[in-house]
Amino acid sequence: MAGAAARVLIVEDTPTQAEVARALLRDLGHEIRVAETGTAAVEQTLAWQPDAILMDIELPDFSGFEAMRRLRAAGIETAIIVVTAHGSVNHAVEAMREGAVDFIVKPYAKTRLTVTLQNALEKRALATELREVKAQLTRDRFMGFIGGSPAMQAVYRTIESVAASRANVFITGESGTGKELAAEAVHRASPRRAGPFIALNCGAIPRDLLESEIFGHVKGAFSGATDNRLGAAKLADGGTLFLDEIGELPLDMQVKLLRFVQTGSYQPVGASKPEKGDVRFVSATNRDPWAEVEAGRFREDLYYRLYVVPVEMPPLRARGADVALVARHFLAAFAKEEGKRFRAFAREAEAALASYPWPGNVRQLQNVIRNIVVLHDGERVEVAMLPPMLLRTASGRAPLPAAPPPPPMPVAPPMPVAVVTRLEPQAWPEPEEEAPPPPMAPMPRLPEPAPEPALPWVPPPRIEDFQPLAEVEKRYILAALDQVGQDVPRAASVLRINPSTIYRKLQAWRAEDGAG
Amino acid sequence: MMDTAIAFPAMQVVDRLVAECHRFEVSAIDPDIAGQLAAELPLEDFVRIVRTFEDDLGRLAGQLEAAVANGDQDGYRRAAHSLAGAAAAVGARRLEHVARLGMDHRAQVDPRTISLHVQHEARAALAELAALADNPPGSA
Numbered sequence: 001m002a003g004a005a006a007r008v009l010i011v012e013d014t015p016t017q018a019e020v021a022r023a024l025l026r027d028l029g030h031e032i033r034v035a036e037t038g039t040a041a042v043e044q045t046l047a048w049q050p051d052a053i054l055m056d057i058e059l060p061d062f063s064g065f066e067a068m069r070r071l072r073a074a075g076i077e078t079a080i081i082v083v084t085a086h087g088s089v090n091h092a093v094e095a096m097r098e099g100a101v102d103f104i105v106k107p108y109a110k111t112r113l114t115v116t117l118q119n120a121l122e123k124r125a126l127a128t129e130l131r132e133v134k135a136q137l138t139r140d141r142f143m144g145f146i147g148g149s150p151a152m153q154a155v156y157r158t159i160e161s162v163a164a165s166r167a168n169v170f171i172t173g174e175s176g177t178g179k180e181l182a183a184e185a186v187h188r189a190s191p192r193r194a195g196p197f198i199a200l201n202c203g204a205i206p207r208d209l210l211e212s213e214i215f216g217h218v219k220g221a222f223s224g225a226t227d228n229r230l231g232a233a234k235l236a237d238g239g240t241l242f243l244d245e246i247g248e249l250p251l252d253m254q255v256k257l258l259r260f261v262q263t264g265s266y267q268p269v270g271a272s273k274p275e276k277g278d279v280r281f282v283s284a285t286n287r288d289p290w291a292e293v294e295a296g297r298f299r300e301d302l303y304y305r306l307y308v309v310p311v312e313m314p315p316l317r318a319r320g321a322d323v324a325l326v327a328r329h330f331l332a333a334f335a336k337e338e339g340k341r342f343r344a345f346a347r348e349a350e351a352a353l354a355s356y357p358w359p360g361n362v363r364q365l366q367n368v369i370r371n372i373v374v375l376h377d378g379e380r381v382e383v384a385m386l387p388p389m390l391l392r393t394a395s396g397r398a399p400l401p402a403a404p405p406p407p408p409m410p411v412a413p414p415m416p417v418a419v420v421t422r423l424e425p426q427a428w429p430e431p432e433e434e435a436p437p438p439p440m441a442p443m444p445r446l447p448e449p450a451p452e453p454a455l456p457w458v459p460p461p462r463i464e465d466f467q468p469l470a471e472v473e474k475r476y477i478l479a480a481l482d483q484v485g486q487d488v489p490r491a492a493s494v495l496r497i498n499p500s501t502i503y504r505k506l507q508a509w510r511a512e513d514g515a516g
Numbered sequence: 517m518m519d520t521a522i523a524f525p526a527m528q529v530v531d532r533l534v535a536e537c538h539r540f541e542v543s544a545i546d547p548d549i550a551g552q553l554a555a556e557l558p559l560e561d562f563v564r565i566v567r568t569f570e571d572d573l574g575r576l577a578g579q580l581e582a583a584v585a586n587g588d589q590d591g592y593r594r595a596a597h598s599l600a601g602a603a604a605a606v607g608a609r610r611l612e613h614v615a616r617l618g619m620d621h622r623a624q625v626d627p628r629t630i631s632l633h634v635q636h637e638a639r640a641a642l643a644e645l646a647a648l649a650d651n652p653p654g655s656a
Contacts, residue, residue, distance in 0.1 A: 016602035019568040020553065023561040058597065085604060107549050107604050110556050 006051040006121050010034045011041040011067065012083070013060050017106070021054060021083075024110045025117065036060070038067040045071055050078055052120050055100070057084040057091065068098040077127075079120040083108075143185035145178060146329050147322035151314035155182065162309045163189030168261070170306050171284040173313025176361030179284040180244060182311055186282055187240040195239030200232045203245030204489055206503040210253050212269050215260075221270025233266050233277045246283040246306070247292050248500075251299065258302045281306055316358040316365060323354050326362060330369040331381065340377050348383040356390045474509060477502060544640035545648070549607025554652040562652065565606060566645045572602040573638045580618070580634060584627040592627055593619055599634060608641035 008030045012018040018034045025032060033048065035041040038059045045053065053071075057064040068080055081102045082095035092103045101120045104112065140148030142156040159182065162169055169186050171179045180199060187197040205213050212221075216231030232241055243249075249257065260266040261281060265274040283306045285292075292298035316323060327345065335342040345353070358364055368387060376385045383391070480491040481502075492499040554562050576599045583591035596618035603612035614637050618630040 014572065014598050014601040014605070016565065016569045016572045017605045019565050020605045023553075023557050023565055026561065058601075060594070085601060106601070107607065109552060 006030045007048060008032050008117065009041065009044055009048065009050040009053045009078075011036075011038075011053060011059070011064060012056045013037065013058070017056070020107075021113065024113050028114060028117075038062040038064065038070075041067045042070050042074075045076055045078060046074060049076075051124060052079040052081065052117060054083050054104075054117070055080050057082060057095075065094060065098050068100065072099050077124075079124040081116055081120055140325060143188055144181050145185070146326050147319055148325065149314075149319040149322045151318055152322060155311060155313065158309070158311050159185050160189060162186065162311075164191065165309075166280055168281040168283070168306050168308045169311055170289065170309070171282065171311045171313060172289065173284075173286065174315050174359075174361055175286050176363030177313035177315060178362055179286075179313055180242065182313060183240070183242040183244075183282040183284060186311075187242075187280075190240070190280070192239050192280060196236055197240050197242065198232045198236035199242040199244060201244045201489075203248035204499050204503075206500050206507065207250055209503075210250070211256065214253070214257070215266045215268050217269035218271050221268075225270065231266075231268060233260060233279060234268075234275065236279045237277045239279070241279045241281055243281065243283045243306075245285060247285040247287045247289065247298060248498075251297075254299045254302050258299060258305060261302070261305045283307075316361040321354075323358070323365065324350050326365055327353050327369055330366050331373065334370050334373040338373050340373050341379055342373060342377070342381060343379055345381045346383060349381045349386055352383055352386055352390050474505070477505060543644060544608060544610050544637060545644045546607035546609045549604075550645060550648055551607075551653050553606065554648045555654055559649070559652065563649050566642070566649055569602055569606050569608075569645070570642055572598070573642065576602065577631075577634055577638060580627075581631050584631050593621075596630070603641065606641070606645060608637070608645075611637035611641050 008025065010018050010021050010032060012021065012034060013036045015036075018036075022032050022034070033044060033050070035044045036059075038061045041053070041055070041059075041064075044050075055064040055068065059067070064082060064084075068082075071078070071080075079101045080099065081104055082091070082100045083104050083106060084091055084095075085106045095103045101123055102116050104116050137153060138148060139153075139156070140146065142152075143159070145152060145156070163186055169183070171182050173179050183199070184197060187193060200213060202210065211217075212225075212229065212231065214231050215233050216229050217225050219225055219228050243257075256266070260277070260279075264278065265276050267274045289298060289303060289307060293300050293303050316326075324345070327350070331342050331345070334340075353365070360367075368390065371387065372381055372385050378385075477491065477495065480494055481488070484490040484494065488502050489499045492502050495502075553565065557565070576595050579595040580592060580599065582588075583595055596615045600612050600615035600619060603609070603615060611634065614630060614633045617625050618627065618634075
């Protein structure tokens with residue numbers, strides 16, 4: 001700032017004085033304005049936000065000291081240099097007490113004025129820089145994230161750095177670490193923030209519908225295509241396309257996506273000519289993307305196109321004190337939502353939360369806290385209210401005493417029905433202090449680090465009791481879906497199959513029912 | 517309002533004060549201030565300052581005269597204060613001195629006398645500043 005052009009407000013009711021100051025500063029290239037009264041000085045400062053003010057004390061309406069008091073009260077931190085004809089110690093002391101950075105007596109030589117002003121601007125620039133750096137190093141909230149750990153600070157810095165560019169971003173990290181939130185943050189911090197943010201979960205879409213979901217289709221493109229349908233590529237035009245679980249994309253779709261990434265053009269299913277789209281790509285996976293390339297499941301050329309700026313989301317166990325911070329946030333949010341009195345955690349409960357490895361990361365912590373809030377009440381969360389799995393230490397020692405009855409396993413919130421999420425520009429309020437974070441994709445595996453107990457021995461059924469495998473499979477999948485609130489990815493996780501398998505089977509069963 | 521019944525010192529006393537001032541300050545302007553402005557600033561900037569000063573003098577001398585005529589003591593002191601500030605900015609030291617006499621209620625100088633001297637010193641200062649603009653230091 002001190003070297004660059006600055007905004008300087010001269011507060012001076014005598015035009016000759018103002019003109020002299022303006023002429024003496026002209027060489028420095030600063031933008032200069034003049035206010036002739038205290039009122040005008042306050043108004044112009046609030047509206048124009050100058051970097052420095054040369055403040056005369058004797059003003060027609062009220063003194064320069066009063067103007068300084070009003071500016072400080074309004075939170076203005078401009079560098080103020082008091083300029084007066086009275087070179088008394090009292091004036092100097094009062095000026096400094098009111099927050100002036102320096103004091104200069106009229107008439108002044110050019111060198112005296114310019115050096116005083118440059119020093120003040122430099123001091124202010126350093127103070128501003130220091131405050132920004134401190135704020136960046138200590139911030140514990142960022143674009144919906146909660147956490148002040150060094151690992152999260154690194155994530156915030158990367159997101160901020162990359163947001164302004166058009167570079168594609170590749171987010172990696174375990175399930176539940178907030179990959180979609182990171183993608184949204186990239187979008188919200190970017191110049192495309194006014195455009196759409198379209199999230200597409202590649203792992204949750206049946207293989208044969210993927211092309212249509214991404215690129216859209218025209219009426220009659222295939223049986224059932226009764227209308228033109230816009231794909232995510234079109235919906236994200238001018239904004240950001242988030243491809244979650246990109247590793248699930250079949251190789252033939254990877255070729256089509258590569259063309260879109262390279263050329264910006266794509267062809268809706270059944271269309272006769274290609275369309276153009278201006279999209280920034282943010283991709284995510286919980287796998288090692290390079291290992292996928294080496295295993296031949298992910299195209300190397302697509303990898304290089306998408307893996308331009310990597311963002312690695314740290315697991316919760318690597319985020320130290322963030323566990324308590326996030327837990328308190330969820331506790332406040334869920335207590336409010338459920339009308340409970342919870343305000344804090346007992347020290348032992350917080351220690352148990354801190355020592356648990358959180359294999360399901362933030363999402364698991366969120367579920368645990370909701371579970372506690374739903375099942376219990378009180379001012380504090382006691383250690384006895386925690387689920388038993390948290391009461392085992394990482395070293396595998398015996399669990400701490402738990403309160404009866406043991407709470408059930410935390411239940412993941414149901415996944416949004418649509419796999420394509422459109423975030424309208426106006427739907428971007430800053431996250432409120434106590435608001436729960438935006439919904440995340442469901443947890444793909446249940447958190448239970450303890451070894452599973454051996455299954456009890458069950459005698460084999462008699463031969464006449466056997467049923468067709470397809471029927472057993474159907475009943476079993478439908479039962480799993482019932483148990484998890486029709487949450488397909490979660491049911492798939494429980495059954496240890498791919499979500500697309502369930503989608504495919506549901507489609508087939510619906511077709512059978514329709515035919516029947 | 518100004519109390520016109522105040523017994524001001526005789527005209528000769530004021531003249532003596534101003535004359536004393538003249539005895540030590542032979543020039544109407546301070547070469548350290550006005551000369552430095554003329555030397556350090558581009559000519560167009562210096563000329564702009566002199567023109568602004570001329571405008572200020574016309575306006576403030578008028579305000580001073582009107583305040584004297586109306587017996588407006590506050591207006592008189594405000595005008596004298598502004599005149600002193602404008603004069604100090606360009607190094608018009610004799611004019612500044614006269615204006616400060618007007619600001620100082622302890623001096624009890626007749627405002628009409630101050631007004632007359634202001635006009636006289638303003639003309640002298642402007643003439644010297646104009647000469648300085650025509651022939652700034654270092655231009656010979």
